[in-house]
Amino acid sequence: MPATPIRFYTFAAPQRFYGLAGALIPWLWAATVILTAIGLYIGFFVAPTDATQGESYRIIFIHVPAAWMSMLLYLVMAFWAAIGWAFNARLASMVARAIAPTGAVFTFLALWTGAFWGKPTWGTWWVWDARLTSELILLFLYLGYMALVAAIDDPRRGDQAGALLAVVGAVNVPIIYFSVQWWNTLHQGATISMTAAPKMASTMLTAMLVMTFAFWAYAFAVVFMRTRAIVLEREAHTDWVGALAVVNKG
Amino acid sequence: MSGGVFGAIVARDLRLAARRRVEALLPIAFFVVAVSLFPLGIGPEPQTLRQIAPGVVWVCALLAAMLSLTQLYGGDHADGSLEQMLLSGESGFVVAAAKALSHWIVTGLPLVLAAPVFGLLFDLSGAALLALAISLLLGTPILSLLGGLGAALTLGLRSGGVLLILLILPLCIPALIFGTGAVGAVEAGLSARAHYSLLGALLIATGLLAPLATAAALRIALE
Numbered sequence: 103m104p105a106t107p108i109r110f111y112t113f114a115a116p117q118r119f120y121g122l123a124g125a126l127i128p129w130l131w132a133a134t135v136i137l138t139a140i141g142l143y144i145g146f147f148v149a150p151t152d153a154t155q156g157e158s159y160r161i162i163f164i165h166v167p168a169a170w171m172s173m174l175l176y177l178v179m180a181f182w183a184a185i186g187w188a189f190n191a192r193l194a195s196m197v198a199r200a201i202a203p204t205g206a207v208f209t210f211l212a213l214w215t216g217a218f219w220g221k222p223t224w225g226t227w228w229v230w231d232a233r234l235t236s237e238l239i240l241l242f243l244y245l246g247y248m249a250l251v252a253a254i255d256d257p258r259r260g261d262q263a264g265a266l267l268a269v270v271g272a273v274n275v276p277i278i279y280f281s282v283q284w285w286n287t288l289h290q291g292a293t294i295s296m297t298a299a300p301k302m303a304s305t306m307l308t309a310m311l312v313m314t315f316a317f318w319a320y321a322f323a324v325v326f327m328r329t330r331a332i333v334l335e336r337e338a339h340t341d342w343v344g345a346l347a348v349v350n351k352g
Numbered sequence: 353m354s355g356g357v358f359g360a361i362v363a364r365d366l367r368l369a370a371r372r373r374v375e376a377l378l379p380i381a382f383f384v385v386a387v388s389l390f391p392l393g394i395g396p397e398p399q400t401l402r403q404i405a406p407g408v409v410w411v412c413a414l415l416a417a418m419l420s421l422t423q424l425y426g427g428d429h430a431d432g433s434l435e436q437m438l439l440s441g442e443s444g445f446v447v448a449a450a451k452a453l454s455h456w457i458v459t460g461l462p463l464v465l466a467a468p469v470f471g472l473l474f475d476l477s478g479a480a481l482l483a484l485a486i487s488l489l490l491g492t493p494i495l496s497l498l499g500g501l502g503a504a505l506t507l508g509l510r511s512g513g514v515l516l517i518l519l520i521l522p523l524c525i526p527a528l529i530f531g532t533g534a535v536g537a538v539e540a541g542l543s544a545r546a547h548y549s550l551l552g553a554l555l556i557a558t559g560l561l562a563p564l565a566t567a568a569a570l571r572i573a574l575e
Binding site (some may be wrong): 241245 | 505506509544550554561
């Protein structure tokens, strides 16, 4: 390929994105492993024991980053789906599809670790509390999106319908959140706030942030891998994918 | 002209429903049977029944409204009249709003009328029955509007019916919360006004946005 100057849209072409993502994936996995190791080490061995919750609080280092990622990824997914729909950008729609399973996994992880945390601290696996319920509903929204795009055979229609559903879901998330919050609240308040001074030890905060970056790297790595698979599937008729298959066959 | 098209679609759907009466009454029959099952499953203690009544009636109404949605656009899509409606030059918003209204008149309104009767079976007080009817009156149009969106998104899909329910139920949760909350507030001796206001606000917002989204979904489905 002749050297073309890199512009804003350079990597919106599926072929170039395929190459770029392929080059980045090993680095992202390396970052995931290293950051997870550091984050878990700080979280399990360096951070002090909590005064009231003992050791059981340590699941926070997985629970909170997973919950953050689950909510953020829904918005990111809706954003790329909407871009793909509005500007007919194929790659954006593919990325949106690739994000959905990762977001659902993080949502499930947040719920599951929350249950593990709830058992020793609240004495129960599950309570119908506002934040838990919202997270559960978020999981339903992810499942609905995945079920819808999977049910539509025509990829273009699937992308567009999925985008519409994701946007409607994103508009509804705050409404659902506040209605559920009004309905019942038991969950402890947000531990980290942008406006108030952090209430937790700085090592705990460090561990949590490192784990968040680890989850970010993981999300990027997995989403890129999944996007590459979708690109190959959708572009199977093109010359460059054909050439790729020949090269790989040797 | 838009009033003319709106009225024509509603009148046509009502006439169609009147010619297939049994089919139109199925959601109500489902509602009646489903609500009657709860006392059998839970036990006949009036205290318990009174406590769960608003939730049971609301959830059953929600499911009954969902059941009849697959046919909202399905029939018109199959015989091509949906395409004609959208090609008529009228905005998709009007078509979607008219379809939602006719769905509500056929399904939602009978539910609003039937619900207080079933509230009696659950030993609800007069004030609570009134609150139940008002909350359903405000809430069931929301279900029809959101359901129209789900029906348009799943138009023509193999597993459309179940998928529709999976897509739309999470979006209906706020209506469910405020609807049952209104009855709960009256039962507890409080005013249900705040709940009515929120339901009304939800209805207005849904009424403005859902037909827009439905029209977009119909265009995607028919492209």
